[in-house]
Amino acid sequence: xxxxxxxxxxxxxxxxxxxxxxxxxxxxxxxxxxxxxxxxxxxxxxxxxxxxxxxxxxxxxxxxxxxxxxxxxxxxxxxxxxxxxxxxxxxxxxxxxxxxxxxxxxxxxxxxxxxxxxxxxxxxxxxxxxxxxxxxxxxxxxxxxxxxxxxxxxxxxxxxxxxxxxxxxxxxxxxxxxxxxxxxxxxxxxxxxxxxxxxxxxxxxxxxxxxxxxxxxxxxxxxxxxxxxxxxxxxxxxxxxxxxxxxxxxxxxxxxxxxxxxxxxxxxxxxxxxxxxxxxxxxxxxxxxxxxxxxxxxxxxxxxxxxxxxxxxxxxxxxxxxxxxxxxxxxxxxxxxxxxxxxxxxxxxxxxxxxxxxxxxxxxxxxxxxxxxxxxxxxxxxxxxxxxxxxxxxxxxxxxxxxxxxxxxxxxxxxxxxxxxxxxxxxxxxxxxxxx
Amino acid sequence: xxxxxxxxxxxxxxxxxxxxxxxxxxxxxxxxxxxxxxxxxxxxxxxxxxxxxxxxxxxxxxxxxxxxxxxxxxxxxxxxxxxxxxxxxxxxxxxxxxxxxxxxxxxxxxxxxxxxxxxxxxxxxxxxxxxxxxxxxxxxxxxxxxxxxxxxxxxxxxxxxxxxxxxxxxxxxxxxxxxxxxxxxxxxxxxxxxxxxxxxxxxxxxxxxxxxxxxxxxxxxxxxxxxxxxxxxxxxxxxxxxxxxxxxxxxxxxxxxxxxxxxxxxxxxxxxxxxxxxxxxxxxxxxxxxxxxxxxxxxxx
Numbered sequence: 001x002x003x004x005x006x007x008x009x010x011x012x013x014x015x016x017x018x019x020x021x022x023x024x025x026x027x028x029x030x031x032x033x034x035x036x037x038x039x040x041x042x043x044x045x046x047x048x049x050x051x052x053x054x055x056x057x058x059x060x061x062x063x064x065x066x067x068x069x070x071x072x073x074x075x076x077x078x079x080x081x082x083x084x085x086x087x088x089x090x091x092x093x094x095x096x097x098x099x100x101x102x103x104x105x106x107x108x109x110x111x112x113x114x115x116x117x118x119x120x121x122x123x124x125x126x127x128x129x130x131x132x133x134x135x136x137x138x139x140x141x142x143x144x145x146x147x148x149x150x151x152x153x154x155x156x157x158x159x160x161x162x163x164x165x166x167x168x169x170x171x172x173x174x175x176x177x178x179x180x181x182x183x184x185x186x187x188x189x190x191x192x193x194x195x196x197x198x199x200x201x202x203x204x205x206x207x208x209x210x211x212x213x214x215x216x217x218x219x220x221x222x223x224x225x226x227x228x229x230x231x232x233x234x235x236x237x238x239x240x241x242x243x244x245x246x247x248x249x250x251x252x253x254x255x256x257x258x259x260x261x262x263x264x265x266x267x268x269x270x271x272x273x274x275x276x277x278x279x280x281x282x283x284x285x286x287x288x289x290x291x292x293x294x295x296x297x298x299x300x301x302x303x304x305x306x307x308x309x310x311x312x313x314x315x316x317x318x319x320x321x322x323x324x325x326x327x328x329x330x331x332x333x334x335x336x337x338x339x340x341x342x343x344x345x346x347x348x349x350x351x352x353x354x355x356x357x358x359x360x361x362x363x364x365x366x367x368x369x370x371x372x373x374x375x376x377x378x379x380x381x382x383x384x385x386x387x388x389x390x391x392x393x394x395x396x397x398x399x400x401x402x403x404x405x406x407x408x409x410x411x412x413x414x415x416x417x418x419x420x421x422x423x424x425x426x427x428x429x430x431x432x433x434x435x436x
Numbered sequence: 437x438x439x440x441x442x443x444x445x446x447x448x449x450x451x452x453x454x455x456x457x458x459x460x461x462x463x464x465x466x467x468x469x470x471x472x473x474x475x476x477x478x479x480x481x482x483x484x485x486x487x488x489x490x491x492x493x494x495x496x497x498x499x500x501x502x503x504x505x506x507x508x509x510x511x512x513x514x515x516x517x518x519x520x521x522x523x524x525x526x527x528x529x530x531x532x533x534x535x536x537x538x539x540x541x542x543x544x545x546x547x548x549x550x551x552x553x554x555x556x557x558x559x560x561x562x563x564x565x566x567x568x569x570x571x572x573x574x575x576x577x578x579x580x581x582x583x584x585x586x587x588x589x590x591x592x593x594x595x596x597x598x599x600x601x602x603x604x605x606x607x608x609x610x611x612x613x614x615x616x617x618x619x620x621x622x623x624x625x626x627x628x629x630x631x632x633x634x635x636x637x638x639x640x641x642x643x644x645x646x647x648x649x650x651x652x653x654x655x656x657x658x659x660x661x662x663x664x665x666x667x668x669x670x671x672x673x674x675x676x677x678x679x680x681x682x683x684x685x686x687x688x689x690x691x692x693x694x695x696x697x698x699x700x701x702x703x704x705x706x707x708x709x710x711x712x713x714x715x716x717x718x719x720x721x722x723x724x725x726x727x728x729x730x731x732x733x734x735x736x737x
Binding site: 072075076079080082083100101189190191245246248249250251254258263397398399402406409410412413415432 | 507589703
């Protein structure tokens, strides 16, 4: 009797050991991710450990197959995936610009229904509908594509002050030249840089979003005096020596070291560039050491003659992660992908991004007491912007902004006039409009 | 009976041996080329290709658009320059170095052989970045020139006519070693007794070169010319890393122009396919020209 009951009990235990964990365990899910990742950035090591490894620790039932790419290779792969309709489950995206295909072809899901009640943790501005009229990616920040970085220490050495007007800036050019320095550095070999980081702000100042809305709607033209005037002012920057043609032979990465080394007192770039200057926690080194960071400021471009929007700069909702529309609604894969997207915009991750790159959180419940002076400078920079205006490549179709990107380089090199570029852009717009 | 005669054992063996190669050739060469041509005639712009009701045949619209685009002609011109530096720079230099090394006209031949071939084993992306830094307005080349003229500005990339020059220089530097190895290997195949006999008969070095070596290598020269032409037309990686086709697309080539249309901004796949079809046709025409030239004027091995 004892023997029989023991055998029965052991059999029961054996069956239970097999089936009970399987019953209560979560279903194992594998998701693919196309991630935009700069492995050379100071915060890269922390991001790997504290974002991706931590997610695997917290959600052991989700296996993440991650593909990390940066700059052009990332965009090329995105377009290839989109063309083949084989988008990864989770993909890094822009709210427009280079991710336009994902938006307009609705290759990613609307995240607003998935966000549900959690929307209360995000600033309402970042949840606004994006290029195709829905929340295609959950943004990690609001960002300004324009900032004028100033090496105040260098200016003081030369007896100069931060310029308040464009004329002040022009007046500095001969002094800087006499000292063997450039005026403004830009890493503008890639043609998007001038359009995104400088010209969009000039358009915001001289043309304004209202007029741009009319141009986008086809009620006004790129050849109208306002837009041509913005191109002409941009051309003046070269004629006045404020910009030099060599910015178009300076790579986006090369400019960081040049500015940190004091090759010019000014640099124009997006506010995100702060992340390249602060301390890399894996090495303890920084392009601009913490004790020197107080000598650097971020301001907006000085007052431009004839501007209609003073103290404005181009701003846009930041990047984030979207979810492939191919994932079946209500599936375990959708739940896993959403778990990852939520984690990537969680308090922990946004705090990390604030500390390592000065990314202004899109959540309203994130703070940190471990910020370097330059990160604080970036936070303060936003107070200077009275009006946020369009970043052109986030509101114009690719066919329309590409002629602007190339045209800006051509104006700088003296290969095209502002009116020629405006006419080419209008032609591109008309062709694009005809296909809609 | 006839059927049995057709399927001889020898014929079957040929077919079995050729079948895998034919399948692979069709899968990775012929089919993509034909499919690319078909896509170039449509308005396909992403999404499913087959069964997509929005995909329509639009004829040669994209070819007309391509020929009307000034950036196409800039790219084509740059491809022509790269081809010229390959055909009239890399091949003659590669041959010259190979000849000098083979005939032992200088000492330390192995050392020079290694030095000349070294760039060919380094990643093209690394080379592109390296030379981009070298020619940068803030790079070593500018610093070096300023030792002679302190006010010198590096304008190399800004003049639309000069912007391609640094790229051409790097292409020459990078690929000459490959042709050196090809020529050296083929020079070693020429019977030394032939050259020795000619020298005993009083032939000069020039006569040995023009009467024995060059005729013997004419087939190799054609092969290297084909390699140079196809290599020139598919130039992409070095330019992508070094200039990205800029400033203002003045250093673009057809492959970069195709890439821009396929992957930058809104994708224009039919136009990109039209460009790739044009590249294939151009390549075929140029290779035919080389073959005809060789058959008319070339020597016999």
